[in-house]
Amino acid sequence: MATAVFQSLADNWDQAIANGVSQTVSLALQANATQLTTMLTIFVIFLGVLTAFGRVTWTAFIFAMSRASMVSLLLTAAYFNQFIQDPAMNTIPRWIAQSVAGAGGPKAGPQQFDQLRDQVIARQATILQQSTGLTMIAERFETAIIVWLIEAELALSFILWEFSRGMMGLLVATAPFIIGLFLFETTRSIATNLGGAAMTLLVMQLMLSILLQLEIDADSTFMQTALGEGGVDVQIDNLASIFVFFLFGVVMTILIPTTAAQIGSGMIPSAAPLSSAPMRGAAAAGREAARGGVAVARGATRLVRGER
Numbered sequence: 001m002a003t004a005v006f007q008s009l010a011d012n013w014d015q016a017i018a019n020g021v022s023q024t025v026s027l028a029l030q031a032n033a034t035q036l037t038t039m040l041t042i043f044v045i046f047l048g049v050l051t052a053f054g055r056v057t058w059t060a061f062i063f064a065m066s067r068a069s070m071v072s073l074l075l076t077a078a079y080f081n082q083f084i085q086d087p088a089m090n091t092i093p094r095w096i097a098q099s100v101a102g103a104g105g106p107k108a109g110p111q112q113f114d115q116l117r118d119q120v121i122a123r124q125a126t127i128l129q130q131s132t133g134l135t136m137i138a139e140r141f142e143t144a145i146i147v148w149l150i151e152a153e154l155a156l157s158f159i160l161w162e163f164s165r166g167m168m169g170l171l172v173a174t175a176p177f178i179i180g181l182f183l184f185e186t187t188r189s190i191a192t193n194l195g196g197a198a199m200t201l202l203v204m205q206l207m208l209s210i211l212l213q214l215e216i217d218a219d220s221t222f223m224q225t226a227l228g229e230g231g232v233d234v235q236i237d238n239l240a241s242i243f244v245f246f247l248f249g250v251v252m253t254i255l256i257p258t259t260a261a262q263i264g265s266g267m268i269p270s271a272a273p274l275s276s277a278p279m280r281g282a283a284a285a286g287r288e289a290a291r292g293g294v295a296v297a298r299g300a301t302r303l304v305r306g307e308r
Contacts (some may be wrong), residue, residue, distance in 0.1 A: 005117060010110035013162055015038050017169040018089065025085060028176035029077055033238045036075055036180055042066055043183050052125050067183065074179055086196060093165070093205055100209040111200050112212040117215075120150050120242065127235045139232050146236070146243050161208050162199045171198050200264025207256045209250055218245050233273050 047064050050056040056064075073079045097112065124147045131139045171194060182191035 004111075004114050006110040006154075009158075010162065010165075014165060017166055019246035021085065021089065021169045021173045023174040023177055024302045026077065027082060029075060029080060029171070030175055032075060032180070036072065039070060039180055039183065043068055065237050071179055075176060080176065084175055088168055088172055088202070089165075092202055094205050096202075096209050098204075100213045101233055105111070108156070110161075110286060112160075112209065112216065116212065116216055117151065118152055118302050120147055120239075123235070123239055125244070127232060127239065130232045130235070136232065139236060141234055143239065146239050146299070150243050150246050152244075153250045153290055156250060157208065160253055161205070162166055164204050164208070168198065171201070196264050203263050204256055204260035208253070211256070215246060218242075 018153060044065070047056060047061060051061040116265065124143055127143045130136075131143070134266060175194060177193050178194050180191075181187035
């Protein structure tokens with residue numbers, strides 16, 4: 001009988017995350033409404049003045065107004081949920097799982113974990129049915145250890161999966177406070193960095209889904225190979241092969257966050273533009289201070305020598 005251990009855990013965890021994110025986003029959007037209005041008013045006034053005096057072109061003005069309109073729409077409850085919260089938390093992760101597993105496969109990531117676990121438990125049950133009597137205690141003990149190790153590997157992958165879900169919820173709840181910074185050139189990279197972090201988490205979920213599907217296919221292959229062949233020893237050896245393959249999967253799982261971060265970092269801009277202007281100002285101030293110090297030293301030398 002199939003069980004839904006990981007699915008039940010994910011339902012409780014995901015529901016708690018979804019409720020927390022929805023409440024936080026709702027309160028954040030209400031709290032930021034006044035600040036957003038003030039920010040947009042200042043932005044439009046200053047940009048309008050610069051455009052009127054020819055310091056900004058009409059093309060740049062139109063693009064800036066379009067950007068301001070987009071930000072103001074995204075920071076409303078309806079559009080934020082439609083274009084940010086629901087796609088990041090539900091639509092894209094569900095689409096990833098369906099695309100990787102196929103139309104007849106699992107509909108969500110946790111169901112993939114349950115499918116793997118059910119196949120392993122079914123193989124364990126087959127071995128235990130053949131391992132009766134006192135002479136087969138060692139075989140039953142070996143089987144239990146292998147199954148426990150496989151479930152530990154599945155639990156590690158599941159924790160990483162739910163970690164990405166929790167972090168995505170954290171980013172979505174942070175977005176209402178950050179998106180407004182996209183209006184200004186100096187702070188635009190902060191909002192873009194948020195998008196890069198979200199992209200990293202989505203890539204990580206995609207890689208985990210692909211890895212899970214690979215393990216499902218390999219698990220099924222190992223089981224089909226052992227059907228009707230040999231006795232208990234062959235079945236246990238087949239289960240050990242599944243464990244070794246899962247062990248490779250754990251190593252790949254550990255490397256997935258780093259790989260996903262390298263892919264997602266392509267969307268994250270460098271922080272150099274933020275620091276270049278202050279560094280240039282500091283360098284200029286340093287040069288002026290050095291010149292002033294040299295002038296003071298020369299004046300002091302002349303004073304000591306009695307020169308005018």
